[in-house]
Amino acid sequence: MNAAQLSTDNKNVIRPHWINRFLEGWSIYKKSILGKIGMVLLAVFALMAISSFIPPKINPMYEPMSGVDPYISKATGPSMRHWLGTDFIGRDLFSQLLVGARIAFLVGISAAFMSVFLGTAIGMIAGYAGKFTDTLLMRLADIIMVMPSLLVLLMLSALFSKLSIWFIVLFIALFRWPGVSRVIRSQTLSLKHRPFIEAARVAGASHLRIIFRHIMPNVLPLSFLYMTFQVTSAIIIEAALAFLGFGDPSTVSWGMMLQWVWKTGHMFKAPYWLLPPGICISLITLSFYMLGRAMDEVLDPRLRKEGENY
Amino acid sequence: MVNNSEAILKLHYIFKKYKTRGTFFGPQSKDVIALNSISLKILKGEIFGLVGESGSGKTTVGRLIVKLEKPEKGEIYLDGQEILSLRGDQLKGFRRRVQMIFQDPYQSLNPQLSVLDAVSEPLIIHKIGNNHTIEEITRKTISSVGLSPPDDFINRYPHQLSGGQRQRVAIARAMILKPEIVVADEPTSMLDASISAQIFNILLQMREASNITFLFITHSLAAARYLCDRIAVIYKGNLMEIGPAEEILHNPKHPYTQALIDALPKLDLSSSKKYYNSLRKEERIVKENAGCPFFSRCNVSDETKCGQNIPPMKELGKSHSAACFYA
Amino acid sequence: MPLLEVKDLNIHYHVQGGILKAVEGISFSLEKGRSLGFVGESGCGKTTLGMALMRLLPSNGFISDGQIIFDGEDIRKKNEEEMRKVRWQKISMIFQAAMNALNPVQRVGNQIVEAITTHSPLLKKDEAFKMVKNLFQLVGIPGDRIKDYPHQYSGGMKQRAVIAMALACKPKLIIADEPTTALDVIVQDQILQEIKGLQEEFQISIIFISHDISVVANVSHEIGIMYAGELVEYGNTEEVFESPRHPYTKALLSSYPTLNGEKNMLTPIPGETPNLMNPQTGCRFFDRCPNAISSCKINPAEWVTISPTHKVLCYQCGRDCGI
Structure with a gap:
């Protein structure tokens, strides 16, 4: 018996609604090849991020930022001692790559979470309140959406000279919420006039209650979906910033690694240095994207209808 | 009750x-x-x-x-x-x-x-x-x-x-x-x-x-x-x-109510004939209706009276009233 | 020879978790110029039946068994190309939400002209236009509205236009699936009279499909009551209404509020329609039937002939019938 059957057939089994929903969603998700590939890739990256703590423990020269191989002071290719080789001052590339995965997750997920949180809250408020509030918030969203974010960041970094990774995360979140808020707003607008919202109004529910009890649970799945796409773009933005030299100089990220390759003129001389971070950036964004696509299939009611009719 | x-x-x-x-x-x-x-x-x-x-x-x-x-x-x-x-x-x-x-x-x-x-x-x-x-x-x-x-x-x-x-x-x-x-x-x-x-x-x-x-x-x-x-x-x-x-x-008095009752499909096949016939065969073409809202479809209506004036509610006894001049 | 003969038709759907038996063992025949009404509640398979006759089932539905003989030919044996010639020209359909079937950005008249010319390419455009004008007159749309767009039409007029479209190729059979469901009573009545008149005038056979038993009662010669994918009572409309035999038919009739006569308490049918994924072996109405006996649960119901024009699918009625 598959999960979908479990959730609809066993009416007597008392189980929280969200578990049923999750199992139902999972059974649809499982059928998507894209989703499976994305999951496997993500698992690999997660493993990389977790194991990034190990190399420095083995030998302090594997410290990704400060550890330098005492015998090597130039870029060298892969060897038993340095699986991916070393960079121009003898730092281990493999341990840098592992830390990069950690930073990518950190930046991607926290920036995406923040932007989706902001976008969902603002979208719901704008959609539900309507009128002046709606106009104000949506014009603000428009302004931010058309602002060239890289340019603004370049200016900011020129002003403050050094940007910490958390500032970049916050910055990405502040620049990425308008897209989410637009989607959530339109969803809220369509929910607002549904009879079950009106029924809550007739029952005397306050606006807060309607927003949190009735609208939010119905838009959250969409927010989650958008979060996966936001992760993708957050990682790309961070990598781009770092590559251009506006990243956090005290953090090793894949973008930062690429910047070092380029800055030190190893672009075409050291493929063992250039390729791994480049491939990793592509693959991690791809895997989040595939995750999102598979979740899209789960959420798309047209696909769910087939099983729901009977 | x-x-x-x-x-x-x-x-x-x-x-x-x-x-x-x-x-x-x-x-x-x-x-x-x-x-x-x-x-x-x-x-x-x-x-x-x-x-x-x-x-x-x-x-x-x-x-x-x-x-x-x-x-x-x-x-x-x-x-x-x-x-x-x-x-x-x-x-x-x-x-x-x-x-x-x-x-x-x-x-x-x-x-x-x-x-x-x-x-x-x-x-x-x-x-x-x-x-x-x-x-x-x-x-x-x-x-x-x-x-x-x-x-x-x-x-x-x-x-x-x-x-x-x-x-x-x-x-x-x-x-x-x-x-x-x-x-x-x-x-x-x-x-x-x-x-x-x-x-x-x-x-x-x-x-x-x-x-x-x-x-x-x-x-x-x-x-x-x-x-x-x-x-x-x-x-x-x-x-x-x-x-x-x-x-x-x-005992409907308004032609519209009568038309509604006539139009209702009946299960009783023997009485499926129209009883009131208050609906016009062809609708009147009315540009701006100043009178009764049912004027254009009403069989009973009068061009000048119903087309120009809105009929007021008329008491017909026993708390029954209808908005029709002819009720 | 009847125009349409359906023998032991079974229609199944592939759905998540198995096969849904939407229609099981339906047989009936329809003579030229007669009309037949199918009544049943939602999920009883009436729309599926109509779609199957046109071979327009959704992709997960299929006719698993049975014969559909139309005009001496087996519909099931035709390929898609041949079917296209049958649809609209010989069998046409008035859909459930037909008013939405009109393309909003094309003039109503042009849409029907196009429908005619694609099916008879030899026809000149102005001839087709003349045909449409006649058709509109027939269904009661003023001739000057022919060039209007659908949004300029009222709901009733759109439905009339769709009926005109269905008549365009002079079909032998029209399948009208809930033709008046979205309309107000007065307009519904006018449209039904219209269809009835046209049917008598052109000797078209019509299959009415509706959830509203009173609508079908007024327009069809024969009536079939459907329940959970099966035909449970079939016969001459007057006979069925005057002396309904199947407990479901009786229950259905007594759950309708009426305008005339005593204001009786309505007796709703208790319970819900059965799950068609794995229906019980015996009578499908068993759970809700007031006079079911234990053997009804095991033995499938049997057809009992009440008169040459009235039969009923009930095991109990075959025994004593409770007349």
């Missing part, structure tokens, strides 16, 4: 219009009059039927009464108290007294809430009872609408219920606060006939048990006859005829 003729709800010259938004290429926006000076009295404990076609404004009346919308002009009184200006706590008190059952049970329940959560929500909003009594009251209400044993249903979600069961849940939600007035907006139009009959009987039982006043909004005269004590017929936002249910059905 109606032992005293005390009015619980009064509508006083209600006027409501909607603005239609002009399409990009189409006509400019214009006002559509949804209700044109409607005055009604609903008596305590009765089931009052409001019958009309789609777009007649019958649903608007219900939505105005539960304060989902506001009229442009006119007043609504509940037990002598004006309701349109209610705010804050007074509004919350009003919400306890007036409830609504919506048309589409597939849309009127939040898909994310279990039956227990949905039905008990009004209690939580109005802070009635503690955790224990809330569940107790909810169970009782759920079984009173025919969902028994309640344990089989309280943990289900709307998608695990049939249309009829969903509508029962919606009724339970409306009834749990023990309201004085319930507006039932075509509660069975999405349901099969045999299920509709179940719902009708539940409404009748509810009235029997707790003397709730119902405003039953419907397009079907037959359903109105079955449920209602009094019926008002509404057409294009105008009240056409009002009176006791049997009187309206067996």
Whole structure:
């Protein structure tokens, strides 16, 4: 018996609604090849991020930022001692790559979470309140959406000279919420006039209650979906910033690694240095994207209808 | 059932219009009059039927009464108290007294809430009872609408219920606060006939048990006859005829009511002939109608009289009145 | 020879978790110029039946068994190309939400002209236009509205236009699936009279499909009551209405509020329609039937002939019938 059957057939089994929903969603998700590939890739990256703590423990020269191989002071290719080789001052590339995965997750997920949180809250408020509030918030969203974010960041970094990774995360979140808020707003607008919202109004529910009890649970799945796409773009933005030299100089990220390759003129001389971070950036964004696509299939009611009719 | 003729709800010259938004290429926006000076009295404990076609404004009346919308002009009184200006706590008190059952049970329940959560929500909003009594009251209400044993249903979600069961849940939600007035907006139009009959009987039982006043909004005269004590017929936002249910059905005076009765498909095949023939074969082409709203389709009407003047409500005795010069 | 003969038709759907038996063992025949009404509640398979006759089932539905003989030919044996010639020209259909079937950005008249010319390419455009004008007159749309767009029409007029479209190729059979469900009573009545008149005038056979028993009662010569994918009672309309035999038919009739006569308490049918994924072996109405006996649960119901024009699918009625 598959999960979908479990959730609809066993009416007597008392189980929280969200578990049923999750199992139902999972059974649809499982059928998507894209989703499976994305999951496997993500698992690999997660493993990389977790194991990034190990190399420095083995030998302090594997410290990704400060550890330098005492015998090597130039870029060298892969060897038993340095699986991916070393960079121009003898730092281990493999341990840098592992830390990069950690930073990518950190930046991607926290920036995406923040932007989706902001976008969902603002979208719901704008959609539900309507009128002046709606106009104000949506014009603000428009302004931010058309602002060239890289340019603004370049200016900011020129002003403050050094940007910490958390500032970049916050910055990405502040620049990425308008897209989410637009989607959530339109969803809220369509929910607002549904009879079950009106029924809550007739029952005397306050606006807060309607927003949190009735609208939010119905838009959250969409927010989650958008979060996966936001992760993708957050990682790309961070990598781009770092590559251009506006990243956090005290953090090793894949973008930062690429910047070092380029800055030190190893672009075409050291493929063992250039390729791994480049491939990793592509693959991690791809895997989040595939995750999102598979979740899209789960959420798309047209696909769910087939099983729901009977 | 109606032992005293005390009015619980009064509508006083209600006027409501909607603005239609002009399409990009189409006509400019214009006002559509949804209700044109409607005055009604609903008596305590009765089931009052409001019958009309789609777009007649019958649903608007219900939505105005539960304060989902506001009229442009006119007043609504509940037990002598004006309701349109209610705010804050007074509004919350009003919400306890007036409830609504919506048309589409597939849309009127939040898909994310279990039956227990949905039905008990009004209690939580109005802070009635503690955790224990809330569940107790909810169970009782759920079984009173025919969902028994309640344990089989309280943990289900709307998608695990049939249309009829969903509508029962919606009724339970409306009834749990023990309201004085319930507006039932075509509660069975999405349901099969045999299920509709179940719902009708539940409404009748509810009235029997707790003397709730119902405003039953419907397009079907037959359903109105079955449920209602009094019926008002509404057409294009105008009240056409009002009176006791049997009187309206067996002695209709307004040509529109007569046309409705003629048009209703009958199960009794022997009497399928048209009786009143009050509908014109070909519609009159009327540019700007200054007179009776039914003028263009009315067989009885007079060009000058009905085309120029709006017929006033005429008392025809026994609380039966019709808005027709020829009634 | 009847125009349409359906023998032991079974229609199944592939759905998540198995096969849904939407229609089982339906047989009937329809003579030229007669009309037949199918009544049943939602999910009883009536729409599926109509779609199957046109071979327009959704992709997960299929006819698993049975014969559909139309005009001496087996519909099931035709390929898609041949079917296209049958549809609209010989069998046409008025859909459930037909008013939405009109393309909003094309003039109503042009849409029907196009429908005609694609099916008879030899026809000149102005001839087709003349045909449409006649058709509109027939269904009661003023000739000057022919160049209007659908949004300028009222609901009733759109439905009339769709009926005109269905008549355009002079079909032998029209399948009208809930043709008036979205309309107001007065307009519904006018449209039904219109269809009835046209049918008598052109000797078209019509299959009405509706959830509203009173609609079907007024327009069809024969009537079939459907329940949970099966035909449970079939016969001459007057006979069925005057002396309904199947407990479901009786229950259905007594759950309708009426305008005339005594104001009786309505007796709703208790319970819900059965799950068609794995229906019980015996009578499908068993759970809700007031006079079921234990053997009804095991033995499938049997057809009992009441008169040459009236039969009923009920095991009990075959025994004593409770007349």
